[in-house]
Amino acid sequence: MQHRHCRGPLRRREFLQAGALGTTGLYLSDLLAARAASGNLRRRTSVILMYLHGGPSQLETYDLKPAAPSEYRSIYSPIPTTVPGIEICDLFPRQAQIADKLAIVRSCHHTMASHSDGGIQVLTGKTPAIPDPTSTSRSEHPDFGHVTSYLRAGAASAMPQYVALPNAAYMTLPTYIGVQHKALNAGDPSLKSYRSPIQISAGTAGEKLNDRKHLLASLDSLRAGADQHQALFATDKMRELAFNMLTSPQTAAAFDLSQESDETKDRYGRNRWGQGALLARRLAEAGTGVVTMFMNTPFTGPEWTNWDDHIMNAGRPGHFGDYMTRRLPYLDQCIAALVDDIYERGTDEQVMLVVMGEFGRTPRLSKNSNGVGRDHWPQAYSVLLAGGGLQTGQVVGATNSKAEYPTTRPTSPEDILAVMYRHLGINPRHEIRNLAGRPIPLLAHGKPLSELT
Numbered sequence: 001m002q003h004r005h006c007r008g009p010l011r012r013r014e015f016l017q018a019g020a021l022g023t024t025g026l027y028l029s030d031l032l033a034a035r036a037a038s039g040n041l042r043r044r045t046s047v048i049l050m051y052l053h054g055g056p057s058q059l060e061t062y063d064l065k066p067a068a069p070s071e072y073r074s075i076y077s078p079i080p081t082t083v084p085g086i087e088i089c090d091l092f093p094r095q096a097q098i099a100d101k102l103a104i105v106r107s108c109h110h111t112m113a114s115h116s117d118g119g120i121q122v123l124t125g126k127t128p129a130i131p132d133p134t135s136t137s138r139s140e141h142p143d144f145g146h147v148t149s150y151l152r153a154g155a156a157s158a159m160p161q162y163v164a165l166p167n168a169a170y171m172t173l174p175t176y177i178g179v180q181h182k183a184l185n186a187g188d189p190s191l192k193s194y195r196s197p198i199q200i201s202a203g204t205a206g207e208k209l210n211d212r213k214h215l216l217a218s219l220d221s222l223r224a225g226a227d228q229h230q231a232l233f234a235t236d237k238m239r240e241l242a243f244n245m246l247t248s249p250q251t252a253a254a255f256d257l258s259q260e261s262d263e264t265k266d267r268y269g270r271n272r273w274g275q276g277a278l279l280a281r282r283l284a285e286a287g288t289g290v291v292t293m294f295m296n297t298p299f300t301g302p303e304w305t306n307w308d309d310h311i312m313n314a315g316r317p318g319h320f321g322d323y324m325t326r327r328l329p330y331l332d333q334c335i336a337a338l339v340d341d342i343y344e345r346g347t348d349e350q351v352m353l354v355v356m357g358e359f360g361r362t363p364r365l366s367k368n369s370n371g372v373g374r375d376h377w378p379q380a381y382s383v384l385l386a387g388g389g390l391q392t393g394q395v396v397g398a399t400n401s402k403a404e405y406p407t408t409r410p411t412s413p414e415d416i417l418a419v420m421y422r423h424l425g426i427n428p429r430h431e432i433r434n435l436a437g438r439p440i441p442l443l444a445h446g447k448p449l450s451e452l453t
Contacts, residue, residue: 353388
């Protein structure tokens with residue numbers, strides 16, 4: 001187990017609350033002036049979430065059960081890691097070599113069995129009031145990235161506080177905290193045609209803009225795509241904050257992957273996940289609070305599916321192992337490269353990595369004439385964490401012999417979110433008033449796992 005010395009009391013930095021970057025453009029916050037007046041005190045820490053959309057199988061990743069009956073056990077074999085007693089999937093050799101820098105929680109569970117409801121549960125910490133089996137529901141509460149943007153965006157950093165690669169999760173909305181706290185959709189940095197979403201910067205993206213009035217007119221035009229019913233404070237001071245963000249060389253540089261060597265790009269992987277992880281590391285180290293990687297597939301094509309590994313995933317017959325075998329090595333590569341980098345660069349206390357999906361998969365394999373697969377299973381799933389000053393080199397919790405249910409240290413999505421909020425310097429019990437004026441706590445029950453912190 002890797003131990004950390006107590007860092008002692010941290011000096012709290014005051015961040016004026018300012019506008020953020022939206023999904024369709026750049027615009028000022030309607031709460032800018034009020035929040036700037038009150039201020040917020042937050043540490044400069046970041047969370048990178050690799051969200052494995054579809055729900056990865058715990059049995060094929062971090063909780064293999066080689067002694068289980070054949071209709072349950074993993075289709076892969078376990079391999080030892082550098083930490084005695086910890087075994088993971090044999091398609092994760094790179095992670096096995098850095099297991100002392102990883103923490104695996106094997107006992108997560110909840111009750112939402114549809115993709116959207118499960119995503120809402122793990123990203124917001126709130127249980128949907130009316131479960132929707134069609135997975136078309138949308139959140140009534142903001143997710144942890146929206147909250148981070150709301151509480152941490154400010155003049156002390158020109159970086160957007162919530163960035164999504166290549167795009168934001170579809171099931172969560174900023175709801176009562178304002179559309180200006182949507183994630184900035186940063187696109188797919190592995191594309192040859194990729195261009196940073198920061199189109200206005202200090203001489204690095206296009207023609208340099210020296211005319212302040214022209215820039216402010218551009219801001220007015222860009223913000224027109226925002227919610228027309230929201231009032232915008234157009235004071236010169238607030239516009240100056242937006243001006244500083246949009247023209248910041250720091251912001252432009254953080255999005256510029258050309259500053260990375262070909263060797264580094266190769267090490268992460270020349271694909272959507274690898275280059276996304278590299279960009280996520282750059283953004284986190286530059287001051288972005290939350291970077292979410294919505295990880296469907298590393299490449300586009302008929303041979304790729306997301307993590308929803310039931311029979312006929314994406315309407316394609318075949319053994320789900322065919323898709324998993326292609327997919328898992330790319331996940332292994334980008335996780336190992338990112339974790340190695342944050343430790344080697346000395347940012348492992350600043351940057352936390354969390355890898356999870358909305359739920360796990362059924363322990364019993366499903367079989368029919370179309371193939372073999374596993375269905376939705378929120379009753380048990382695994383979460384991987386690294387960095388963030390956590391106690392790593394350990395497994396927290398356990399499931400029974402068939403990976404059906406937690407047997408020790410049952411852990412909720414709220415507990416994982418509490419770990420993330422704590423790292424971000426946000427009180428998990430902080431309350432935000434909804435549109436009806438009712439105070440809503442970020443988390444009603446979750447607590448950081450003492451084993452990790």
